Amino acid sequence: xxxxxxxxxxxxxxxxxxxxxxxxxxxxxxxxxxxxxxxxxxxxxxxxxxxxxxxxxxxxxxxxxxxxxxxxxxxxxxxxxxxxxxxxxxxxxxxxxxxxxxxxxxxxxxxxxxxxxxxxxxxxxxxxxxxxxxxxxxxxxxxxxxxxxxxxxxxxxxxxxxxxxxxxxxxxxxxxxxxxxxxxxxxxxxxxxxxxxxxxxxxxxxxxxxxxxxxxxxxxxxxxxxxxxxxxxxxxxxxxxxxxxxxxxxxxxxxxxxxxxxxxxxxxxxxxxxxxxxxxxxxxxxxxxxxxxxxxxxxxxxxxxxxxxxxxxxxxxxxxxxxxxxxxxxxxxxxxxxxxxxxxxxxxxxxxxxxxxxxxxxxxxxxxxxxxxxxxxxxxxxxxxxxxxxxxxxxxxxxxxxxxxxxxxxxxxxxxxxxxxxxxxxxxxxxxxxxxxxxxx
Amino acid sequence: xxxxxxxxxxxxxxxxxxxxxxxxxxxxxxxxxxxxxxxxxxxxxxxxxxxxxxxxxxxxxxxxxxxxxxxxxxxxxxxxxxxxxxxxxxxxxxxxxxxxxxxxxxxxxxxxxxxxxxxxxxxxxxxxxxxxxxxxxxxxxxxxxxxxxxxxxxxxxxxxxxxxxxxxxxxxxxxxxxxxxxxxxxxxxxxxxxxxxxxxxxxxxxxxxxxxxxxxxxxxxxxxxxxxxxxxxxxxxxxxxxxxxxxxxxxxxxxxxxxxxxxxxxxxxxxxxxxxxxxxxxxxxxxxxxxxxxxxxxxxxxxxxxxxxxxxxxxxxxxxxxxxxxxxxxxxxxxxxxxxxxxxxxxxxxxxxxxxxxxxxxxxxxxxxxxxxxxxxxxxxxxxxxxxxxxxxxxxxxxxxxxxxxxxxxxxxxxxxxxxxxxxxxxxxxxxxxxxxxxxxxxxxxxxxxxxxxxxxxxxxxxxxxxxxxxxxxxxxxxxxx
Numbered sequence: 001x002x003x004x005x006x007x008x009x010x011x012x013x014x015x016x017x018x019x020x021x022x023x024x025x026x027x028x029x030x031x032x033x034x035x036x037x038x039x040x041x042x043x044x045x046x047x048x049x050x051x052x053x054x055x056x057x058x059x060x061x062x063x064x065x066x067x068x069x070x071x072x073x074x075x076x077x078x079x080x081x082x083x084x085x086x087x088x089x090x091x092x093x094x095x096x097x098x099x100x101x102x103x104x105x106x107x108x109x110x111x112x113x114x115x116x117x118x119x120x121x122x123x124x125x126x127x128x129x130x131x132x133x134x135x136x137x138x139x140x141x142x143x144x145x146x147x148x149x150x151x152x153x154x155x156x157x158x159x160x161x162x163x164x165x166x167x168x169x170x171x172x173x174x175x176x177x178x179x180x181x182x183x184x185x186x187x188x189x190x191x192x193x194x195x196x197x198x199x200x201x202x203x204x205x206x207x208x209x210x211x212x213x214x215x216x217x218x219x220x221x222x223x224x225x226x227x228x229x230x231x232x233x234x235x236x237x238x239x240x241x242x243x244x245x246x247x248x249x250x251x252x253x254x255x256x257x258x259x260x261x262x263x264x265x266x267x268x269x270x271x272x273x274x275x276x277x278x279x280x281x282x283x284x285x286x287x288x289x290x291x292x293x294x295x296x297x298x299x300x301x302x303x304x305x306x307x308x309x310x311x312x313x314x315x316x317x318x319x320x321x322x323x324x325x326x327x328x329x330x331x332x333x334x335x336x337x338x339x340x341x342x343x344x345x346x347x348x349x350x351x352x353x354x355x356x357x358x359x360x361x362x363x364x365x366x367x368x369x370x371x372x373x374x375x376x377x378x379x380x381x382x383x384x385x386x387x388x389x390x391x392x393x394x395x396x397x398x399x400x401x402x403x404x405x406x407x408x409x410x411x412x413x414x415x416x417x418x419x420x421x422x423x424x425x426x427x428x429x430x431x432x433x434x435x436x437x438x439x440x441x
Numbered sequence: 442x443x444x445x446x447x448x449x450x451x452x453x454x455x456x457x458x459x460x461x462x463x464x465x466x467x468x469x470x471x472x473x474x475x476x477x478x479x480x481x482x483x484x485x486x487x488x489x490x491x492x493x494x495x496x497x498x499x500x501x502x503x504x505x506x507x508x509x510x511x512x513x514x515x516x517x518x519x520x521x522x523x524x525x526x527x528x529x530x531x532x533x534x535x536x537x538x539x540x541x542x543x544x545x546x547x548x549x550x551x552x553x554x555x556x557x558x559x560x561x562x563x564x565x566x567x568x569x570x571x572x573x574x575x576x577x578x579x580x581x582x583x584x585x586x587x588x589x590x591x592x593x594x595x596x597x598x599x600x601x602x603x604x605x606x607x608x609x610x611x612x613x614x615x616x617x618x619x620x621x622x623x624x625x626x627x628x629x630x631x632x633x634x635x636x637x638x639x640x641x642x643x644x645x646x647x648x649x650x651x652x653x654x655x656x657x658x659x660x661x662x663x664x665x666x667x668x669x670x671x672x673x674x675x676x677x678x679x680x681x682x683x684x685x686x687x688x689x690x691x692x693x694x695x696x697x698x699x700x701x702x703x704x705x706x707x708x709x710x711x712x713x714x715x716x717x718x719x720x721x722x723x724x725x726x727x728x729x730x731x732x733x734x735x736x737x738x739x740x741x742x743x744x745x746x747x748x749x750x751x752x753x754x755x756x757x758x759x760x761x762x763x764x765x766x767x768x769x770x771x772x773x774x775x776x777x778x779x780x781x782x783x784x785x786x787x788x789x790x791x792x793x794x795x796x797x798x799x800x801x802x803x804x805x806x807x808x809x810x811x812x813x814x815x816x817x818x819x820x821x822x823x824x825x826x827x828x829x830x831x832x833x834x835x836x837x838x839x840x841x842x843x844x845x846x847x848x849x850x851x852x853x854x855x856x857x858x859x860x861x862x863x864x865x866x867x868x869x870x871x872x873x874x875x876x877x878x879x880x881x882x883x884x885x886x887x888x889x890x891x892x893x894x895x896x897x898x899x900x901x902x903x904x905x906x907x908x909x910x911x912x913x914x915x916x917x918x919x920x921x922x923x
Contacts, residue, residue: 333840334840355852357849359863360845363837363843363844364843366842371862371863372846372861373860373861373863378856
């Protein structure tokens with residue numbers, strides 16, 4: 001049963017070149033199209049979408065935005081190539097060659113746009129693409145597979161450690177009509193391989209556009225991935241981002257997810273700890289103001305014994321913003337000695353803002369250590385008073401405390417340029433930013 | 442009038458005649474649910490017209506609803522047309538004539554719980570002599586309550602004797618269309634309890650004591666309404682620690698509490714319906730809607746529950762904190778052993794200023810049991826300085842069971858402070874070893890540790906029940922460890 005609106009939505013998505021175009025992907029693509037047509041968009045009646053209404057997206061028609069040029073200033077501001085990263089740039093969903101040559105990567109390492117994959121690379125693509133993200137989870141995942149555009153293919157061979165961060169920059173320029181892209185990335189790390197990958201999404205403030213991105217990750221035994229997700233979309237943007245990870249024995253994932261931009265944005269992370277000793281660390285920060293709606297959904301599956309996860313998400317809300325946090329931890333049968341910790345803290349700075357948080361635990365094994373905690377509150381009066389007694393003006397004291405609150409999840413960032421950018425983004429929003437800088441430096 | 446019209450007219454009338462006029466003499470209706478069944482129940486109870494109209498409206502609402510499927514429980518779909526919705530209380534002559542005829546397993550459990558012999562007879566449904574002790578005790582209690590002005594009677598009596606009170610408060614906390622099971626209950630409820638505490642009155646006794654002696658078969662669709670007027674205080678205990686055998690599989694009760702200015706209601710539940718056998722066959726489905734409305738300033742509603750029975754428990758005793766400075770509390774121990782499933786928790790809806798709520802939930806899973814805590818804390822924009830603390834602990838005994846936590850927190854006021862903590866643990870080998878070393882048997886050691894885990898909740902129960910609840914927990918978890 002297909003809803004005519006869903007059909008129309010698909011039809012409006014014209015002029016997009018599907019990537020990968022290889023015939024082996026066609027059946028998956030068709031299946032995903034069918035899944036999307038059957039399921040349609042999630043509604044508030046779906047438990048997972050209870051707090052996020054996607055009708056603004058469903059009611060709009062997004063065409064491809066390749067005609068509109070992307071301002072060089074926009075990409076330069078979001079780029080990490082100056083900070084020494086190996087960067088791939090995607091403008092309105094299309095791969096664009098960077099002006100400066102990217103720093104060289106170790107031999108055997110593949111970092112390239114999927115659209116340029118040759119026959120041999122297509123083979124490894126075929127082995128992995130669509131294996132980790134479940135198109136039946138919800139409509140947007142199916143939509144991404146059905147309409148997937150260009151994205152990065154990252155392949156790190158066994159025992160190779162890449163010290164140069166790989167940056168994937170997705171920039172969108174809104175045209176007169178709403179435009180949309182469905183970037184799809186694949187990151188494969190071999191045994192004991194290590195890499196740092198940054199995904200950054202940015203766009204212009206002057207129009208509406210949709211980014212529906214999916215990144216699939218497979219970590220081989222003993223592999224280590226540090227993954228950053230910076231969502232700095234334009235003010236009127238709609239953003240849906242999914243990161244689906246499957247981890248082998250003793251592998252380690254460190255994910256940092258930062259949601260700053262967009263009018264309506266959702267960040268999803270699904271991690272399967274599929275073998276003994278796998279470890280996942282999930283950090284996150286969402287800073288929402290005005291009428292922004294920022295949603296964070298994470299799910300960690302402890303499928304095997306001796307798996308560990310630690311999650312720490314923080315949110316700061318001002319204006320009429322609304323934030324959603326849903327962190328689910330599932331400990332499967334026989335996944336004994338699993339260790340799962342989760343913390344969600346929210347700072348509510350306005351009476352017009354709203355936070356909906358739901359830390360969930362589903363446990364089917366007994367010898368486990370699982371805990372979660374969630375708090376929602378405003379700035380502590382005692383702390384404010386303490387600072388005031390030290391002759392710090394009220395406004396500065398407030399800014400200082402807000403900054404300190406966010407700093408808890410900014411501080412663990414390993415790659416300094418990202419830390420600097422976030423500190424600037426968080427500080428820049430606060431009054432008396434200059435004074436605070438003096439304090440914290 | 443044209444021919445077809447008359448035919449329709451006749452048809453309508455005929456069904457109507459059939460409905461309750463002919464059946465009114467019988468004591469049981471055949472399985473099935475339609476408007477006639479409801480008319481029959483209402484007529485049987487000689488209810489006023491407004492109540493019948495209310496029931497019918499609830500029924501029509503229910504027909505449009507679908508059974509909820511979000512709870513973390515699994516069961517076969519229920520055939521609502523296969524249930525008999527009314528049967529008159531059985532005459533004592535049908536029951537066993539002496540304790541010798543009662544299932545020895547049941548008696549064994551009674552003995553473990555330390556229930557006095559005459560109460561055992563009562564619980565097992567043994568026909569008792571009319572001049573039995575407790576009747577006079579009950580009469581004394583009744584006199585005491587009447588002296589204080591407290592109305593405490595069955596729901597049917599309240600409909601006859603205090604229709605104005607019933608009409609004013611019925612459905613004012615749990616509206617008839619609130620949820621699938623509440624709507625069903627509103628349409629077909631047969632009896633329950635009604636309690637009214639007048640202004641500035643402290644109920645002279647725990648209503649539990651009275652209730653236990655007079656426990657009557659109230660049927661599977663119970664309806665309870667408690668109204669505490671300004672400045673009054675009442676403590677009410679529902680249920681019984683003794684295991685209850687019941688042939689009805691589906692229980693869908695509704696409990697409504699109304700607390701006006703400065704009133705306090707303490708509602709304690711010990712639920713021990715038949716949980717099914719070790720293989721998960723049989724057992725009661727307990728789908729209950731319980732809600733308290735702190736309507737007045739400084740009012741307080743406290744729910745305490747010990748849930749050890751039923752194959753499936755689906756209940757969320759809630760508080761609507763409407764009045765300024767009102768307080769809501771929820772203390773729960775839920776046990777799921779063998780193939781039991783429990784999805785239970787609370788809702789705290791903060792609307793008034795300076796409202797406070799506390800949630801303490803202790804879940805124990807054993808065997809193949811699945812125990813879920815599901816709780817909502819909602820802070821409305823108007824609830825300045827609201828405060829909530831939630832503590833939610835799970836204890837796992839065995840590696841085939843599950844413990845789940847689904848807390849929902851929705852805050853729209855920046856001055857509110859909402860905190861949630863949850864932990865999951867099991868009985869450590871070192872703890873057991875320590876006890877065994879001191880000559881404590883493994884089973885006793887487990888009991889001790891479990892009781893320690895639940896202490897925060899038991900403390901809230903009326904004293905004599907706290908003792909029984911502890912023993913009950915031991916009996917329920919028998920064989921779960923070791």
